Amino acid sequence: MIGEAHDESRERIEIDLLLEAIQRRYGYDFRGYALASLRRRLWHRAYGEGLETLSGLQERVLHDPSCMDRLLRDLSINVTEMFRDPSFHRALREHVFPLLRTHPFIRIWNAGCSTGEEIYSLAIALHEEGLLERSRIYATDIDDGALDRARSGTFPLERMQRYTENYQRAAGSEAFSSYYSVSGGLARFDPALARGIVFAQHNLVTDGSFNEFQLILCRNVLIYFGPKLQEDVLALFGLSMTRRGILALGRKESLRHSTHADEYEPLVERERIFRRRR
Amino acid sequence: MKAVGLVAMGASWGGLHAVETVLGALPEDFGVPIVIAQHRQVDSNDGMLVRLLNARCALTVCEADDKQALDPGLVLIAPPDYHLLVERGAVALSVDAPLNYSRPSIDVLFSSAAHAYGDRLVGVVLTGANSDGALGLAQIADRGGTAIVQDPETAERREMPDAALCATPDARVLALAQIGPVLSQLAGTGVEAGS
Numbered sequence: 001m002i003g004e005a006h007d008e009s010r011e012r013i014e015i016d017l018l019l020e021a022i023q024r025r026y027g028y029d030f031r032g033y034a035l036a037s038l039r040r041r042l043w044h045r046a047y048g049e050g051l052e053t054l055s056g057l058q059e060r061v062l063h064d065p066s067c068m069d070r071l072l073r074d075l076s077i078n079v080t081e082m083f084r085d086p087s088f089h090r091a092l093r094e095h096v097f098p099l100l101r102t103h104p105f106i107r108i109w110n111a112g113c114s115t116g117e118e119i120y121s122l123a124i125a126l127h128e129e130g131l132l133e134r135s136r137i138y139a140t141d142i143d144d145g146a147l148d149r150a151r152s153g154t155f156p157l158e159r160m161q162r163y164t165e166n167y168q169r170a171a172g173s174e175a176f177s178s179y180y181s182v183s184g185g186l187a188r189f190d191p192a193l194a195r196g197i198v199f200a201q202h203n204l205v206t207d208g209s210f211n212e213f214q215l216i217l218c219r220n221v222l223i224y225f226g227p228k229l230q231e232d233v234l235a236l237f238g239l240s241m242t243r244r245g246i247l248a249l250g251r252k253e254s255l256r257h258s259t260h261a262d263e264y265e266p267l268v269e270r271e272r273i274f275r276r277r278r
Numbered sequence: 279m280k281a282v283g284l285v286a287m288g289a290s291w292g293g294l295h296a297v298e299t300v301l302g303a304l305p306e307d308f309g310v311p312i313v314i315a316q317h318r319q320v321d322s323n324d325g326m327l328v329r330l331l332n333a334r335c336a337l338t339v340c341e342a343d344d345k346q347a348l349d350p351g352l353v354l355i356a357p358p359d360y361h362l363l364v365e366r367g368a369v370a371l372s373v374d375a376p377l378n379y380s381r382p383s384i385d386v387l388f389s390s391a392a393h394a395y396g397d398r399l400v401g402v403v404l405t406g407a408n409s410d411g412a413l414g415l416a417q418i419a420d421r422g423g424t425a426i427v428q429d430p431e432t433a434e435r436r437e438m439p440d441a442a443l444c445a446t447p448d449a450r451v452l453a454l455a456q457i458g459p460v461l462s463q464l465a466g467t468g469v470e471a472g473s
Contacts, residue, residue, distance in 0.1 A: 034345075035362035036390040037372045079375045223344045223371045230345075252357050252371055254343045 014054035015039065021058050026068055028142070029205045030075060032229030038075070045074045069145070078114045078220055081162065082121045082155070085251050086169035088219075089121060091271040093171055096246055097129050099275075100214055106135040109205060109213040109240065110219035113139035116150025121170075122217070123193040128173050132196060138211065140202035151199050153189040157270040160187050205229065209239040216241060220250035227257070234260040238276075247274045282310050282464050283398035283425075284348060284364065286391040288384030289413070290406025290431065292434025294327065296454055297404065301335040301353060303458025308337060310349035310465040312389065313364060315356045315382040326337040328355060344371045356382035363390040380410050388414025397422030400464055402457060403449075404428045406438030424464065425449035426457060433438040 015038075019031045030038060046057045050066060060067045083089050100106045106126075107239040110119050119139045126132040141147050155163075180187040182263050202210070204221070222230050237247055238260060247264065249272040255261040264274035289297050292318045301312075318327065331339040331353070340346075342354040347368050354369055356362035361372040362382050377383035387403050388411060401418035403411045405428060419425040425446045430436035432454045443449060452460055 032364075034365060034370045036365050036370050037374065038393070039393065040363075040372075040374070040386070042388070079373055220371075220373045221372070227345060250344075252341070252343050252360060254345075256343070259343065 011039075011054065014058070015042065018054050018058040018061070020043065021062050022071075025062055026065075028072065028203070029207065032205065032226050032232070033075075033224055034226045037224055041074045042071075045071045048074075063277060064134060064152060072143055073145055076114075077146060078112065078224075080114055080117045080220070081159065081166065082094055082117045083166035083170045083172075084121075084219075085119070085271075086166050087272045088248075088251065088273075089125060089166075089170035091268040091273060092122075092248070093125055093129060095268050096215060096248070097125075097131060099246065100131060100135075101129075103214055104134065104232075106131060107211060107213045107214075107242075108137045108215045108217065109211070110137060110139045111202070111216060111218040112238075113141050113150055113199075114143075115146050115155075116153065117155065118198060118217065118219065119150065120153065120155075120189050121167075123197065124167070124172070124179055125170070127193065132193070135196050137197045138213075139197055140200050142201065142203045142205075147199050147201060151194075153191065153194055154186040155189070157182060157187050158187050178228065186216060204233050204236065207227060209236055211240065212242045213240055213245060214242050215246045215248065217248045219248065220253070221254070222253050223250065231260070234258055238263060241276055243276070243278060245276045247276070248272065249274070279468065280398050282400055283462060284314045284391060284395045285310055285312045285400045285402065286364070286388055286418070287312065287314045287402040287404060288316075288387065288406075288411040288438075289314070289404035290380075290384075290408060290410060290435070290438055292405040293317065294330070295434065296428065298331060298334055299454050300402070300404070300458045300461070301331060301337060301339070303455070304337055304462060305333065305467055306336040307351070308462060308465055308467050309350045311350060312337070312353045313342070313348070313356075313362060313369060313387060314353065315362055315384045315387040317380055317382070317384075317408075318358055318408070320359045320381075331355075341355055342369050342371065345369070345435070356387065358382075361386045363387065364394045365390075378408065380408070384411035385414040389417050391396075392418045392421045392423055395423065399423035400426065400461065402426045402428070402461075403439055403442040404457075405433035405435050407435040408438060409441035411438060412441040415442045415449065416445040418449065419446045426460070427451050428457065429453045 167176045267273045267275040339353040368468045427442045430439040
């Protein structure tokens with residue numbers, strides 16, 4: 001129907017204008033994000049603000065930086081958990097750590113670390129394998145608020161039962177509870193785990209390469225990007241890796257359709273862990 | 279009416295049997311892609327569902343990869359613990375918070391599919407013990423798509439079909455065994471292809 005089609009293209013115009021406004025006013029560029037999720041998140045924020053159109057959201061974002069903060073949080077938070085996909089974390093220990101062990105200094109980049117669940121999981125595993133002392137882990141995210149929470153090393157206590165199960169299935173060798181103390185409904189992880197972690201704001205869309213890493217973890221971040229932006233970020237990872245570096249993606253993320261596919265060989269195919277051919 | 283471009287199905291409690299019955303009735307040359315959100319355990323990460331369905335239907339079934347293309351006759355199932363969304367011509371995944379305790383959420387799938395495919399979409403709500411899919415099916419109908427609900431009398435759990443019918447009273451109600459043949463007809467591959 002003409003009316004439907006008209007509504008559709010009107011919303012598309014509203015989304016395009018909103019994203020351009022955000023880019024010009026605040027420098028965050030969401031224009032290459034995958035549309036379906038982006039659209040859901042934009043509407044989620046619009047409803048949260050009591051607004052009925054995305055044009056209305058555009059007006060508020062332009063005039064009220066605190067609204068941009070809230071929108072940024074909606075657009076950037078990835079809901080994750082410690083040792084998500086235990087088989088992936090087991091594969092890290094069994095197939096990736098032996099390769100890292102050959103280096104005197106280990107540099108790891110967790111791109112899109114969100115609130116830090118994965119980075120602490122990684123630190124625990126490195127500690128148990130005797131590698132944490134010589135590891136420097138860069139944990140970056142676009143969202144300052146998420147980084148603050150990641151820095152605090154605290155997670156809701158009620159999630160610990162689930163995380164403990166994950167940890168055990170991920171070949172954890174200690175009592176999981178020995179890694180945190182409990183206070184006020186929060187589990188606070190041992191600050192010693194975070195000694196080698198550098199938390200920093202970094203925007204995968206607009207910021208460049210800042211170091212060379214033997215391992216880059218970027219799990220369930222690329223799913224929010226459109227194909228072109230995925231290509232750009234994979235190029236950035238290529239520039240940010242040492243020779244024969246390792247790239248770990250999310251369980252359902254693939255290099256299959258990428259022009260960068262040839263640069264990698266599967267290291268653990270099932271877990272989407274890849275190694276650069278050169 | 280425009281040619282069907284996509285079939286989206288949602289199932290929960292009792293869904294394995296229902297999905298298997300629907301897919302099992304589709305011919306090898308079924309020319310439309312199918313996307314499915316089936317509620318299941320977060321840890322059911324062993325591909326068993328996919329293996330089972332592949333053994334029992336003529337179409338190729340796989341767990342969706344991010345940005346996988348929607349090819350004719352290909353059945354893409356939401357991976358456990360991910361939302362499955364539809365873009366035009368491809369799927370996308372998300373790990374946004376569960377909706378009504380569900381990830382994958384049928385509403386998320388239907389809503390995104392309705393947006394991308396409009397009146398070229400067929401939405402199917404199967405058995406389940408909650409109300410996921412009701413909102414999404416209403417959105418499909420709103421955008422001119424075809425809404426189908428499994429007859430609650432033939433559903434292992436009727437809550438989900440009941441909720442869908444409450445939100446979309448005009449939806450076509452079909453016994454489980456009829457859904458596959460009707461989908462074939464809508465897709466123009468079964469007997470008496472509709473025009």
